[in-house]
Amino acid sequence: MRKIAWILIALAILPGCKWFKGKDKQPTDPPAKLVKFERSAAVKKLWSVDTGKGIARTGARPRPGYADGRVFVTDVDGGLLAYDAVAGKRLWRMSIKEPLVSGAGARDGLVVVGSIEGTVIAADADTGKERWRAAASSEVLAPPVIVGEVVVVRSNDGLVHGYSVADGKRLWQFDRDVPLLSLRGNAPPIVNAGTVFIGYDNAKVVALRGNDGTLLWEQNIARPEGRTELERMIDLDGDMKIVDDVLYAATYNGGVTAMTLDTGRVLWTRDMSTYDGLAVSGKFIYAVDTESQLWALDNRSGGSLWKQDKLLHRALSTPVVVGDYLVVGDFQGYVHWLNREDGGTAARFRLGKKAIRSTSLVVGNRVYVSSIDGHFAAYQLGAD
Secondary structure, eight states: OHHHHHHHHHHHSOTTGGGEETTTTEESSOOOOOOOOOOOSOEEEEEEEEOSSOSGGGTOOOOOEEETTEEEEEETTTEEEEEETTTOOEEEEEOOSSOBOSOOEEETTEEEEEBTTSEEEEEETTTOOEEEEEEOSSOOOSOOEEETTEEEEEOTTSOEEEEETTTOOEEEEEOOOOOSSOOSOOOOOEEETTEEEEEOTTSEEEEEETTTOOEEEEEEOOOOOSSSTTTTOOBOOSOOEEETTEEEEEOBTEEEEEEETTTOOEEEEEEEOOSSOEEEETTEEEEEOTTOOEEEEETTTOOEEEEEOTTTTSOOOOOEEETTEEEEEOTTSEEEEEETTTOOEEEEEEOOSSOOOSOOEEETTEEEEEOTTSEEEEEEESOO
16 A cells, blocks of 8 residues: 555656656646847856766655765765765765665765665765664655754654764654655755754644754644645645744745744745745745746745746746856756846756756855756856
């Protein structure tokens, strides 16, 4: 039964699947055609590499990790790879038999990943040599985070595990039920001042003390509606953001919500359905809805500041902020640079011919983008 449910979920409700049908992946809703424009952003490609066969067959959206001048990438067949963040030179590769689907979490000389089999693997960030491995309760789709001396891992079954940085010994465990039917993926845990914030597939957010897993607060930010299980499905899969003392999150079949960081009290909610997470900069919150319309919202109220629909039905990835621009990928491998103030197109590159699903990684004025077939590139805004 579990296997059947898994197949149905993976095939029927992958993020972005509403735009495609069948093996030829022809759009069911015609995507917006890309129009010519005059480039206004000083952007250049620094380098690009092939990491392997990518992650297409897993339906996962692993994101790159970064620490100490290195970027870390996972590939289903290629294992865990480390690259020089500026030059793009491969520094090492750690071959792992189990497909890695989590993306990488890195800090203080340690890089940690999770596999489709539920194995947590920690490696030395300098050499790629394995330090330890531990067993989670199910597959790990979200990148682990490191909080002091604890590695925090969220499993797909709703369990959150705390492992010792030193040797991988399990220190604590937190459990919350998750619905059987959900989107493919988990919201990445985020950390602030020793507290870990977890988003769940039932649109619940919890705050845990990182050193021992104690529950500090929990909050429902959306309510299921409708007559069928599909209609009632709500999910928090994308990036949450913290600005000052406010936590922002977005849900499928729910909305964008602002909460107080200390208690989880809801400040406001803006109706919107999204498969992805948020970007925040200044007074702006940026979100892509399920139709691939890009919205800029006021961070104090959730009110609309502008909407951009020129990339309609192009299955956009979660937006990220680089300087004065937003960067999103689409289902044909294009990387779009848009002005933060009005959503106008400022630059465009093509990474490859396959979709960009994962949230891109921003480090200073550089952004690292990966596609589902293993293309990985670094783009830079302005001069070094």
